[in-house]
Amino acid sequence: xxxxxIDPRTGSPVGDAVPATDPQPxxxxxxxxxGAFKTTTPGVRAELLTLLADRLDAAAATLVPLAMAESGLxxxxxxxxxxxxSAQLRLFASVVTEGAYLEAILEDADPTATPxxxxxxxxxxxxxxxxxxxxxxxxxxxxxxGGDTASALAAGAPVxxxxxxxxxxxxxxxxxxxxxxxADAGLPAGVFGIVFxxxxxxTALKDPRVKxxxxxxxxxxxxxxxxxxxxxxxxxxxFGELGSINPTVVTPAALAARADDIVTGFVGxxxxxxxxxxxxxxxxxxxxxxxxxxxxxAAVAATPPAPLLNARIGxxxxxxxxxxxARDGVTVLATAADAPAEGSWxxxxxxxxxxxxxxxxxxxxxxxxxxxxxxxxxxxxxxxxAALATVEGxxxxxxxxxxxxxxPVARLxxxxxxxxxxxxxxxxxxxxxxxxAMSHGGxxxxxxxxxxxxxxxxxxxxxxxxxTFQSVPDALLPPALQAANPWHLPRRE
Amino acid sequence: xxxxxIDPRTGSPVGDAVPATDPQPxxxxxxxxxGAFKTTTPGVRAELLTLLADRLDAAAATLVPLAMAESGLxxxxxxxxxxxxSAQLRLFASVVTEGAYLEAILEDADPTATPxxxxxxxxxxxxxxxxxxxxxxxxxxxxxxGGDTASALAAGAPVxxxxxxxxxxxxxxxxxxxxxxxADAGLPAGVFGIVFxxxxxxTALKDPRVKxxxxxxxxxxxxxxxxxxxxxxxxxxxFGELGSINPTVVTPAALAARADDIVTGFVGxxxxxxxxxxxxxxxxxxxxxxxxxxxxxAAVAATPPAPLLNARIGxxxxxxxxxxxARDGVTVLATAADAPAEGSWxxxxxxxxxxxxxxxxxxxxxxxxxxxxxxxxxxxxxxxxAALATVEGxxxxxxxxxxxxxxPVARLxxxxxxxxxxxxxxxxxxxxxxxxAMSHGGxxxxxxxxxxxxxxxxxxxxxxxxxTFQSVPDALLPPALQAANPWHLPRRE
Numbered sequence: 001x002x003x004x005x006i007d008p009r010t011g012s013p014v015g016d017a018v019p020a021t022d023p024q025p026x027x028x029x030x031x032x033x034x035g036a037f038k039t040t041t042p043g044v045r046a047e048l049l050t051l052l053a054d055r056l057d058a059a060a061a062t063l064v065p066l067a068m069a070e071s072g073l074x075x076x077x078x079x080x081x082x083x084x085x086s087a088q089l090r091l092f093a094s095v096v097t098e099g100a101y102l103e104a105i106l107e108d109a110d111p112t113a114t115p116x117x118x119x120x121x122x123x124x125x126x127x128x129x130x131x132x133x134x135x136x137x138x139x140x141x142x143x144x145x146g147g148d149t150a151s152a153l154a155a156g157a158p159v160x161x162x163x164x165x166x167x168x169x170x171x172x173x174x175x176x177x178x179x180x181x182x183a184d185a186g187l188p189a190g191v192f193g194i195v196f197x198x199x200x201x202x203t204a205l206k207d208p209r210v211k212x213x214x215x216x217x218x219x220x221x222x223x224x225x226x227x228x229x230x231x232x233x234x235x236x237x238x239f240g241e242l243g244s245i246n247p248t249v250v251t252p253a254a255l256a257a258r259a260d261d262i263v264t265g266f267v268g269x270x271x272x273x274x275x276x277x278x279x280x281x282x283x284x285x286x287x288x289x290x291x292x293x294x295x296x297x298a299a300v301a302a303t304p305p306a307p308l309l310n311a312r313i314g315x316x317x318x319x320x321x322x323x324x325x326a327r328d329g330v331t332v333l334a335t336a337a338d339a340p341a342e343g344s345w346x347x348x349x350x351x352x353x354x355x356x357x358x359x360x361x362x363x364x365x366x367x368x369x370x371x372x373x374x375x376x377x378x379x380x381x382x383x384x385x386a387a388l389a390t391v392e393g394x395x396x397x398x399x400x401x402x403x404x405x406x407x408p409v410a411r412l413x414x415x416x417x418x419x420x421x422x423x424x425x426x427x428x429x430x431x432x433x434x435x436x437a438m439s440h441g442g443x444x445x446x447x448x449x450x451x452x453x454x455x456x457x458x459x460x461x462x463x464x465x466x467x468t469f470q471s472v473p474d475a476l477l478p479p480a481l482q483a484a485n486p487w488h489l490p491r492r493e
Numbered sequence: 494x495x496x497x498x499i500d501p502r503t504g505s506p507v508g509d510a511v512p513a514t515d516p517q518p519x520x521x522x523x524x525x526x527x528g529a530f531k532t533t534t535p536g537v538r539a540e541l542l543t544l545l546a547d548r549l550d551a552a553a554a555t556l557v558p559l560a561m562a563e564s565g566l567x568x569x570x571x572x573x574x575x576x577x578x579s580a581q582l583r584l585f586a587s588v589v590t591e592g593a594y595l596e597a598i599l600e601d602a603d604p605t606a607t608p609x610x611x612x613x614x615x616x617x618x619x620x621x622x623x624x625x626x627x628x629x630x631x632x633x634x635x636x637x638x639g640g641d642t643a644s645a646l647a648a649g650a651p652v653x654x655x656x657x658x659x660x661x662x663x664x665x666x667x668x669x670x671x672x673x674x675x676a677d678a679g680l681p682a683g684v685f686g687i688v689f690x691x692x693x694x695x696t697a698l699k700d701p702r703v704k705x706x707x708x709x710x711x712x713x714x715x716x717x718x719x720x721x722x723x724x725x726x727x728x729x730x731x732f733g734e735l736g737s738i739n740p741t742v743v744t745p746a747a748l749a750a751r752a753d754d755i756v757t758g759f760v761g762x763x764x765x766x767x768x769x770x771x772x773x774x775x776x777x778x779x780x781x782x783x784x785x786x787x788x789x790x791a792a793v794a795a796t797p798p799a800p801l802l803n804a805r806i807g808x809x810x811x812x813x814x815x816x817x818x819a820r821d822g823v824t825v826l827a828t829a830a831d832a833p834a835e836g837s838w839x840x841x842x843x844x845x846x847x848x849x850x851x852x853x854x855x856x857x858x859x860x861x862x863x864x865x866x867x868x869x870x871x872x873x874x875x876x877x878x879a880a881l882a883t884v885e886g887x888x889x890x891x892x893x894x895x896x897x898x899x900x901p902v903a904r905l906x907x908x909x910x911x912x913x914x915x916x917x918x919x920x921x922x923x924x925x926x927x928x929x930a931m932s933h934g935g936x937x938x939x940x941x942x943x944x945x946x947x948x949x950x951x952x953x954x955x956x957x958x959x960x961t962f963q964s965v966p967d968a969l970l971p972p973a974l975q976a977a978n979p980w981h982l983p984r985r986e
Contacts, residue, residue, distance in 0.1 A: 035907070080607065087607045103951075107930040114573065114580045118920065120930035122951075125910060127943065211936075211943075230723040234885075234937040237944060392727075403966070413969055414528070417618060417960050425965040433606060436985065437598040437613035439961035443704075444727040450620060450704075450958045451730060458596075458615075458959065465943045466951065467910050468932035472918040473896070476906055492929060 003168040003196050008072035008307045008314075008344040015066075018168040020197030023160070023204040026190070030129035030158040031209040033190030038126045038156040040187070041479075042487055046093035048185045049154060052145055053086035053093075055177050063173060067139045070167040072307030072343070077273065078140070085140040088147055088434050092154035095457045099489035101155075101464070102480050106493040118471045121481040124464035126156035127237075128211030131204050133225065135216035136166035136309045137276045143167070144174040144194065147434070147455055148214035148239075153191070155463035160193045160210070162201035166310045171196070205229055212237045212463060216278070216454065218369070219243040219445045226448045239462050240448035241440065243367040244395040245282040246429050247388065247416070251407040252287045254400040254426075262400060263292055266373075267299040269428035271348045274306040275371030276313070278440075279396050279429040282367055285355070285384060288377040296350055296375070297334040303348040305339035308370060314344035317370035321349055324374070327364060329357030333375060346370045352377065355387035362390050381408060385415065393443025393450065394420045396429035419443060421453065496661040496689050501565040501800045501807075501837040508559075511661040513690030516653070516697040519683070523622035523651040524702040526683030531619045531649040533680070534972075535980055539586035541678045542647060545638055546579035546586075548670050556666060560632045563660035565800030565836070570766065571633065578633040581640055581927050585647035588950045592982035594648075594957070595973050599986045611964045614974040617957035619649035620730075621704030622683075624697050626718065628709035629659035629802045630769045636660070637667040637687065640927070640948055641707035641732075646684070648956035653703070654687045655694035659803045664689070698722055705730045705956060709771070709947065711862070712736040712938045719941045732955050733941035734933065736860035737888040738775040739922050740881065740909070744900040745780045747893040747919075755893060756785055759866075760792040762921035764841045767799040768864030769806070771933075772889050772922040775860055778848070778877060781870040789843060789868070790827040796841040798832035801863060807837035810863035814842055817867070820857060822850030826868060839863050845870065848880035855883050874901060878908065886936025886943065887913045889922035912936060914946065 002017035056063070060082050067078045095101055102123045110117040130152040135142040142148070144161050152159045163171035175194035182191045195204055205213055205228050213229055213236065215222050222240035229238035250262055269281050286292065308314045325332055333352040339345030348371040355378040358364045364374065378384040397416035401409045417423055421442035432440055438456030441447045447454070452462045469477055479486050495510035549556070553575050560571045588594055595616045603610040623645040628635040635641070637654050645652045656664035668687035675684045688697055698706055698721050706722055706729065708715050715733035722731035743755055762774050779785065801807045818825055826845040832838030841864040848871040851857045857867065871877040890909035894902045910916055914935035925933055931949030934940045940947070945955045962970055972979050 034911075039907070084607045105930040105951075107928055110926075110928075113926060113928070114576045115924055115926055117926035117928050118924075120926065120928060122930040122932055128911070226728065227723070230720070230728075235719065235723075235941060236937075237942065410969055413962075413965065414532070418527075418621070421959065422961045422963055423965060424963040425969070427611065427964050431608055431611075433603075433608055433610035433613065435600055435603075435606070435610050435613060437600040437615040437961055439615055439959040441959065443958075444729075448728060449730065451955075453959050458598075462944075465936075466914065466932040466934065466946050468915045468930055469906075470915055470917040471920050472906065472916060476903055476918070 001197055003165050005070040005167060005169045006310065007069050008310055011343045014069045015169040018172050018196050020200050021195045023195045023200050026160055026193035026195060027204060027207050027209045029190030030160050030193060033158045033188035034128055036188055037158055037191050040156065042096045042099060044185070045154060045156065046096045048181065048187060049089045049093040049096065049150065051181045051185055052178060053089035055181050056082060056086045056145060059177055063170060066170045066173060067167065070170050071139045071309055073273065081138060081140045084434065085145060088141065089145065089150045091434060091457060092150045092460070095460060096154050099480070099487055101460050102489060104480050104489055104491040106481065106491055120468055120470055121472070121477060122466055122468040123478065123480050125467045127463050127465050128157060129160060129209055130157045130463055131160050131162060131210045131213040133162045133201065133213065133215040133217065134164040134171065136164045137273065139167045139170055142216045144171050145178055147459060151460045152463045155460050157463045158191045160195060160204060162204065163194055163196050165198070168196060202228060206232060208234055210236065213239065214454065214462065215240040217242070222448060238448055239452060239454060241278060241454045242445050242447060244278050244442065244446040245365050245367050245391065246279055246394050246396045247283045247285065247391050248281040248398040249285040249384065249412060250400040251402065251405050251409065253402040253405045253407060255287055255290055257402055259292060260295070263295045263299050265428050267296065267303065269430045270373040271303050271371040272430045274308055274346055276309055276369060277430045279432060281398065281429055282373050283365065283376055283391070284373060285376045285378055288379045290377065293333060300334035300336050300348045300350050303336045303371070305337060305345045305347045308344045308346050311344045313369055314346060317346060317368055317372065320368045321372055324351055324368065327361060329353050330364065350375065355383040358387045359390050365391050388415060391419060393446045395440060395442045395446045396420050396422045396424060398424040398427065398429055400426055494690055496658050498563040498660060498662045499803065500562050501803055504836045507562045508662040511665055511689050513693050514688045516688045516693050519653055519686035519688060520697060520700050520702045522683030523653050523686060526651045526681040527621055529681055530651055530684050533649065535589045535592060537678070538589045538647065538649065541674065541680060542582045542586035542589065542643065544674045544678055545671060546582035548674050549575060549579045549638060552670055556663060559663045559666060560660065563663050564632045564802055566766065574631060574633045577927065578638060581634065582638065582643045584927060584950060585643045585953070588953060589647045592973070592980055594953050595982060597973050597982055597984040599974065599984055613961055613963055614965070614970060615959055615961040616971065616973050618960045620956050620958050621650060622653060622702055623650045623956055624653050624655060624703045624706040626655045626694065626706065626708040626710065627657040627664065629657045630766065632660045632663055635709045637664050638671055640952060644953045645956045648953050650956045651684045653697060655697065656687055656689050658691065661689060695721060699725060701727055703729065706732065707947065707955065708733040710735070715941060730955070731941055732945060732947060734771060734947045735938050735940060737771050737935065737939040738858050738860050738884065739772055739887050739889045740776045740778065740884050741774040741891040742778040742877065742905060743893040744895065744898050744902065746895040746898045746900060748780055748783055750895055752785060753788070756788045756792050758921050760789065760796065762923045763866040764796050764864040765923045767801055767839055769802055769862060770923045772925060774891065774922055775866050776858065776869055776884065777866060778869045778871055781872045783870065786826060793827035793829050793841045793843050796829045796864070798830060798838045798840045801837045801839050804837045806862055807839060810839060810861055810865065813861045814865055817844055817861065820854060822846050823857065843868065848876040851880045852883050858884050881908060884912060886939045888933060888935045888939045889913050889915045889917060891917040891920065891922055893919055
């Protein structure tokens with residue numbers, strides 16, 4: 001079995017096929033490397049992350065064209081995404097150096113407590129080797145050296161990446177760069193590995209040496225792998241970031257104040273990256289009688305066809321939208337110009353329905369990965385809240401409102417906060433900053449685990465587990481917990 | 494179906510049988526209460542926790558005798574456990590008031606970042622209604638108002654307790670006290686509920702209104718429920734604290750220095766509470782030729798028989814120990830006097846084997862819930878480390894060593910820290926302090942989720958999920974994130 005990259009713009013092969021990998025030697029190497037890697041100093045780990053960032057930046061001129069050929073994404077987007085990916089690695093270098101992520105807590109003995117308390121020192125330790133499933137839609141930022149890998153390496157966990165079949169040549173090139181950086185940092189080779197092949201990925205996920213997994217992709221694929229991880233004799237945490245419909249609500253006041261901006265922003269957001277963002281606004285709730293039909297139709301018509309990431313996404317989009325168009329109460333509002341016949345291209349499409357129709361048919365809230373969205377017209381608050389109650393968990397939820405809005409926006413934000421990991425006011429969800437306060441997660445089916453984020457510095461918590469040392473002499477404690485605080489960590493003492 | 498309490502000291506029924514509960518109205522009430530409870534101020538939530546503690550303390554004179562009759566545990570132990578349970582509720586009141594658990598992070602906009610960053614404010618929000626499975630072995634501290642309930646209420650999550658069938662009368666009395674406290678605090682009744690009946694508990698676990706579950710009990714029972722939670726159409730996190738063998742290693746130097754203390758401490762620890770602690774030291778690694786046989790035999794013989802919690806535990810212990818005694822390389826070292834025939838009593842038993850025998854037969858590390866343990870004799874470091882490599886995840890691991898110990902104790906602690914959530918130096922694992930730095934968790938099979946603790950203040954993290962507010966006007970933010978910081982929280986800004 002081997003994996004062949006295809007240019008979705010033409011349907012032609014890109015480079016040579018990459019053979020599938022036997023995961024066994026890589027699993028053994030990762031397990032062997034864990035002991036050494038988990039005890040590295042913050043300085044060594046930060047140096048590795050910085051080196052990976054530098055090497056990625058230095059290779060942009062070869063990597064970006066390869067990514068363009070295998071993903072069909074445009075140069076400017078990929079150049080920006082590579083910069084975001086190296087910035088993310090550097091951000092995690094700063095997280096390691098600062099050390100608050102270790103959540104160190106030191107407590108004195110208290111013989112008067114119920115029950116009595118001995119001297120305790122607690123910190124987070126890396127969980128063990130981590131398997132990272134790369135995504136197709138961000139060939140840099142959610143792939144080989146993306147957020148899951150950066151956060152796991154920062155935590156001190158060796159990483160085995162399962163390459164995405166959509167960009168095998170790029171994955172091999174980035175992995176080769178990463179392996180050299182690991183060697184140049186003087187670390188064991190098992191700190192980073194890459195596996196090609198879907199079956200080989202499942203074999204790795206079942207292996208007892210793998211202690212946690214991260215995934216970004218479809219709900220169907222993520223659910224399959226979550227079930228594999230949960231059914232192991234020794235189940236492991238599986239952090240899957242799956243599909244998301246990202247409901248967006250426009251209040252009557254916002255519509256009255258900013259109709260043109262809303263049309264432009266919405267069509268720009270749902271067609272960005274050919275609509276292949278997890279955070280694409282798939283549902284736009286508009287007051288009934290909104291009158292935006294002509295402007296939306298014009299904006300969609302003006303959106304040029306664009307390539308999708310691969311043929312499978314194209315097939316699923318076409319069949320999903322055909323089903324959607326055939327649903328009771330759903331109308332096609334706007335369709336862009338026909339896409340080229342060769343390769344895998346898509347034209348933007350916009351559908352419309354009503355809040356009561358949505359409340360009656362939950363399948364209308366299914367995600368369609370590509371440049372498509374559904375307008376949902378609501379008559380009043382009751383209509384809107386009844387429809388929102390049927391919308392499943394999402395990565396984001398957005399409200400467009402006005403200062404002093406007479407609509408119950410506070411209630412709206414509270415309802416949406418139970419259903420999404422990020423609440424956006426007067427913006428569009430497709431941009432995801434990489435920072436301390438970012439959350440990229442949400443209730444099922446947007447993730448397999450709503451307790452964590454997969455973007456931002458707190459995503460490191462996924463790869464850590466607490467360990468408490470009781471009455472252990474100072475010299476035998478990990479440096480992070482020693483009285484002299486040699487790593488100058490912020491600690492609770 | 495109804496649940497009948499049995500006095501394990503006599504086998505006689507205690508009080509009336511408690512009927513099984515229809516969980517549907519309780520699930521509806523919990524879901525309805527969530528919106529109001531999650532938005533309570535820290536003051537209101539702390540008041541509820543304090544009120545629950547006060548009422549529990551005030552009812553000790555009726556609750557402790559009921560607990561004695563249904564559990565067979567002695568008065569002093571149960572009186573102390575009740576005090577620990579009310580102290581735990583008060584500790585969580587202080588956690589809520591302090592507010593660091595919300596992990597609030599505020600970030601300004603940074604248009605120069607890659608990608609650009611809008612104004613972000615992140616905090617942890619309660620996950621939704623939580624189902625708590627009570628344990629039999631701590632009728633107060635890990636039952637109706639135990640650590641899982643206290644931490645979930647502190648988080649702002651309504652709690653539905655699945656009562657343990659071993660103490661139904663006590664569970665009903667504590668639940669009734671809790672329901673009155675909830676009403677007296679002016680909170681909706683759905684904030685706290687209790688379900689009796691195993692099938693009814695499974696029905697509740699499958700219900701989409703339940704968003705997470707906590708469990709303390711056997712590996713078999715916990716695995717069954719973990720599989721139910723993971724197989725839901727919308728899988729939920731299941732935090733199970735299961736079985737644990739708690740390996741304890743004595744170095745040659747410690748043996749030479751403190752043989753008598755080690756014998757006394759070990760036998761006291763593995764027979765405490767009739768050996769029914771999750772943290773019982775089930776494996777004691779001693780240098781070969783340790784010469785402790787006579788002292789251990791005498792200490793075991795001097796341990797009086799004691800009641801087990803219920804007949805099922807007695808049956809499982811008897812069959813498990815019969816199998817253990819029949820294994821190749823295992824010898825019975827010591828047995829205490831015969832237990833009474835009526836009720837469910839157990840006598841302490843101690844077995845012995847060698848490190849190579851343990852390494853060859855992993856079933857020797859299976860937990861036997863009751864006053865039984867296995868001595869493992871090792872010849873040298875290689876012998877010991879090879880055997881430890883076969884020991885599965887535990888809640889605790891203990892080392893008895895000396896200052897300047899020539900044994901590689903640092904390596905030993907590091908190896909054990911990968912296998913347990915708490916590492917103890919020169920102590921015994923059966924005491925578990927309730928504090929900020931405590932961890933009570935560990936790799937499979939000691940828990941279903943090594944990323945969290947079920948004891949101590951950080952256990953609240955299990956019931957929380959991150960939510961980020963992007964560009965949301967100050968007045969529409971939750972109070973925890975408003976610029977004026979009305980709750981005076983520690984925040985990262």
